[in-house]
Amino acid sequence: MTGAGATGELESVRVTRILRDDIVVGRRVPGSRLVERDIAAELDVSRLPVREAIRTLVSEGVVVARPRSWAVVREFTQRDIRDFAEVRESIETLIFVFAAERHDAAGIARLRDVYERELAAARAGRPEEARMAAGEFHEVAAVLAGNDMLCELIDVFATRLRWLFGQHDDLLAMAEEHRIILEAIAARDVEALRRIVPEHLASGQLAAESRLASSEIAI
Known part of the structure; x- marks a missing residue:
């Protein structure tokens, strides 16, 4: 059984969070090996929570388990990014539309x-x-969309979504896109959201494709 740390957080949960954040922000680069004993020593835990964390990250789609070898950080392809974009456009547009229709003052304040x-x-x-x-x-x-099934669906690709944001270099432009979406949600402007959310998602897709193309050229 995996023990809990000083904060009461399960070691496996803590290790998963640390590795996930490392992957999302690029501290562990695509193709890099995740060696259980090295990570265990680095984080001062046993190998069991590291093994559990790697399993979780495999299920989240950002780590690849290789039989009889090390797990590695996933190397996304242009096809992966396009497939992801096709799925998330319909789901996330619906999420933002529902958020506009169903939010309350506390929800908007949080956003x-x-x-x-x-x-x-x-x-x-x-x-x-x-x-x-x-x-x-x-x-x-x-959460503001108020639909448990949609929350479950976005949980499936939440880590990949965070990875995608990690490909953005123009952070002020991304924040400005979120400001526009936020104001549309606050105004309950569903028609505007049906237009601007796909544009926002396309911007993220382009950033990821450009970053990947640059890395391929560098290799």
């Missing part, structure tokens, strides 16, 4: 707080913090 943290981090040159807040913006919108 605005996330946006303001994203903007502040982008302005201050803190890219990791800005990208994490950008992912959280979408997660909070899913």
Whole structure:
């Protein structure tokens, strides 16, 4: 059984969170090996929670398990990005539309707080913090949508969504897109959201494809 740390958080949960964040923000690059004993030593835990964390990240689609070898951080392809974009456009447009229709004042305040943290981090040159807040913006919108099944669906690709935000270099532009979406949600402007959400998602797809193309050229 995996023990709990000083904060009461299960070690496997803590290790998963640390590795997930490392992958999302690029501290562990695509193709890099995840060696259980090395990670266990680095995080001062046994190998069991590391093994459990790697299993979780495999299920989230950001780590690949290779039989009789090391697990590695997934190397996404242009096809992966396009497939992801096709799935998330319909789901996320629906999420933002429902959020506009169903939010309350507390929900909008929460979404605005996330946006303001994203903007502040982008302005201050803190890219990791800005990208994490950008992912959280979408997660909070899913909660405001008030549909448990949609929340379950977005949970399936939440980590890949956060990885996608990690490909953005123009963090101020991304924050500005979120500001426009936020104002449309607050105004309950469903028609505007049906137009601007796909444009926002296409921007993220383009950023990921451009980053991947650049890395392929560098190789």
